[in-house]
Amino acid sequence: MNQVIKEGNEFIGYEYKDIITEPERASLYLDGYRHFGWVPDDNFQVSAAKGKITLKLKRNRKLLNKAELTRLQRHFDSCVNELDKIQKSATFPPMMWAILIGLIGTALIAGSTFAVTADSPMILLCVILAIPGFICWAIPPMVYQKLLQKKQGQIEAAMEQKYDEIDDICQKGDKLL
Known part of the structure; x- marks a missing residue:
């Protein structure tokens, strides 16, 4: 048995x-x-x-203190989600500016193409539109990097504050155990 x-x-x-x-x-x-x-x-x-x-x-x-621990855990989860939002907020505006500049460049190149392919080609207008169009195609990576660096400096303080809040929540939880 x-x-x-x-x-x-x-x-x-x-x-x-x-x-x-x-x-x-x-x-x-x-x-x-x-x-x-x-x-x-x-x-x-x-x-x-x-x-x-x-x-x-x-x-x-x-x-013991399960209800309070669960409340602190939910607060912890929301702080971690806010960290993710803060990180994503750093890249969104620079990306939008880079895309906007690239689209403006595309519109200028399209105008240049239409100017040269018209019934009576306008070479001067084509050149006038093409030069800023190519510049607008070339500068988005630089604009993105500059704006991202500027935004990173701003969000570091916010992220550090969130990490401090997470530490406080964890200390409270640890005391309840």
């Missing part, structure tokens, strides 16, 4: 959570969620698919 041997002092019931995130955010989630009682589930490996990572976590169901 099979005999079940009980190892350990007591039964622990767990709740489970899957987090799907980008690889660069995985460490932040693992480190942060530890302060809310979550630990990596040893029964599963971290899986990756389509540029995303799935983290499998578990925590004791009978955790």
Whole structure:
């Protein structure tokens, strides 16, 4: 007859959570969620698919202060989402300006092409439109880099503030454990 041997002092019931995130955010989630009682589930490996990572976590169901920890965890999640928005906001305006300048260059080149292919070709107008058109095609990468550098300086302070807020949330969670 099979005999079940009980190892350990007591039964622990767990709740489970899957987090799907980008690889660069995985460490932040693992480190942060530890302060809310979550630990990596040893029964599963971290899986990756389509540029995303799935983290499998578990925590004791009978955790004290669970409601407050869950509230802090949601606040942590919203701060991480705001970090992503801040990073995306850095690249959006420079990209839009670069695209706009490129489109203006395309319109100028189109005007130049129509000027030279008209019934009576207007070579002078073609040259007048082509020169700024080619310039507008050449400068978007430089404009993008300059505006991105300027915007990066502005958002570094906002990101540092968010990281400080995340640290405060994690410290509060750690005190509740």
